[in-house]
Amino acid sequence: MRVLVLAKEGEQSGSPTPPTAEAMAEFQKFNEELVKAGVVLGSGRLYPSSQGRRVRFDGKKRTVIDGPFAETKELVGGYWLWQVRSFDEALEWLKRAPFDGGVFEVRQILEFEGM
Numbered sequence: 411m412r413v414l415v416l417a418k419e420g421e422q423s424g425s426p427t428p429p430t431a432e433a434m435a436e437f438q439k440f441n442e443e444l445v446k447a448g449v450v451l452g453s454g455r456l457y458p459s460s461q462g463r464r465v466r467f468d469g470k471k472r473t474v475i476d477g478p479f480a481e482t483k484e485l486v487g488g489y490w491l492w493q494v495r496s497f498d499e500a501l502e503w504l505k506r507a508p509f510d511g512g513v514f515e516v517r518q519i520l521e522f523e524g525m
Contacts, residue, residue, distance in 0.1 A: 411518055412451065412493055413500045418513040419487030436508035444492070449503060452491040459485050 429437065444450045456462075462477040479485065494500045500516050507514075 411496065412491065412521065413497065414517050414519060415490040415492060415500070415504060416486045416515040416517065417455075417488040418515060419485050433508070440506065440508050443506075444490075444503065449492045449494060450490060451493050453489065455488040456486060 441450070441453070459477040459479045462479070464475040464477075464479070466473040466475060492500055492503070494503070497516070497518060504514055504516060
């Protein structure tokens, strides 16, 4: 099964703050474990919402909305795409992550046969 792990961030309208060298080394070690285990299919950190756009669909009308966006507690700041045997396995991997704070959402990817 494939899951998307979404890193939620609070206020993200400014420039992203780079992690310390120590925090980055811990994260790199954890990420290497994921790669060795064949779990990671993709990952990335997103630019702040101030650089993002939303497209609202209303019938035939399309409206582009510039960031930053007001709902800061619901913003996604980064992601992993993982291949795991079960949802529980994904949760076990995530619980091992070396983060001191933050909220992460794990969602199974809906897959259709033949796609």
